Amino acid sequence: MNQRNDNFPLERSQVRAMLERFGIQPTQQRVDIAHLLFQRPQHLSADQVLAQVNTAYRHVSKATVYNTLGLFVRHGLINEVLTAPDRTLYDSNTSAHHHVYNLDTGELSDIPAGRLAIQGDLGLPEGTEIEGMDLVIRIRSRHSQTTKP
Amino acid sequence: MNQRNDNFPLERSQVRAMLERFGIQPTQQRVDIAHLLFQRPQHLSADQVLAQVNTAYRHVSKATVYNTLGLFVRHGLINEVLTAPDRTLYDSNTSAHHHVYNLDTGELSDIPAGRLAIQGDLGLPEGTEIEGMDLVIRIRSRHSQTTKP
DNA sequence: ATACAACTTAGACTCAGTCTAGACCATTTT
DNA sequence: AAAATGGTCTAGACTGAGTCTAAGTTGTAT
Secondary structure, eight states, X not given: OOOOOOSSSOOHHHHHHHHHHTTOOOOHHHHHHHHHHTTSSOEEEHHHHHHHHHHHSSOOOHHHXXXXXXXXXXXXXXEEEEEETTEEEEEXXXXXXXXXXXXXXXXXXXXXXXXXXXXXXOOOOTTEEXXXXXXXXXXXXXXXXXXXX | OOOOOOSSSOOHHHHHHHHHHTTOOOOHHHHHHHHHHTXXXXXXXXXXXXXXXXXXXXXXXXXXXXXXXXXXXXXXXXXXXXXXXXXXEEEOOOSSEEEEEETTTOOEEEXXXXXXXXXXXXXXXXXXXEEEEEEEEEEEETTOOOSOO
């Protein structure tokens, strides 16, 4: 795994360097989006990225936001977290970690990988390799029950 | 956790009993859908359930399929597995297990929970409880690289 | 029987995400 | 300098999984 980032927030020059280190051409729009993402470790939806980048930076189209987020994910710059159907989040936390998703509030928080140990034999098929390993723990406030009492 | 099922395939009478055990009114359509799901441990999309139930049983509407699958999930009868955005699968395997998702083929396979050990302190917020814990390992065939070589 | 609640349905609707065709921009070639 | 090249960006049309609505049906209790 390529080295990513461990000091938030990142300045534009650092963002540009990081993109280049990952083999991504640092265009205006890509730097804007990455600069937004790496202000702090955070989880944002594509929609939120679109809205925030268009508030704080120059206008970027919807297509570019989706393309750029997909590009960052494929190059390993950020992670895609699937919490619920139609709630894909993009995670700028670059350290190994897992997730806790609160079904009631929609809030997603992190668990450092060091706090959990996953051990065992995966027995992966021949000729395949691990691309990612996502542990999402779904929690719910005790009083709000959807199942019968 | 309520007891579910451990002998596939289930007959209609057993399906009906199971629904009642979970506090779900066993209507015609719900029994049809559950009977389809519990033929064997399998992963099906809502679309596949809709198509298969309408082939092998009497016609059921799209809305009912979605409503029923959601109902089964909320009552803990089946599990929802999020593999990729727009690829939500419903899993009739009722034993504790994890998943391996092949990004190239779209195939989803199981890992018995016994093969992996997850240990550690979750440090959950006060007043919350675990609803589910989903570990999805995403794999990819070694030759097909999406990132730059 | 009548009433009431729960369930189902067809079809309209929503909205996250994709696609397209053209515009833009930087670099190289002539 | 002009033209060609290749990668990127954009507006807006489009797709399709999933939801909603309003009306009809079924089951159950009184």
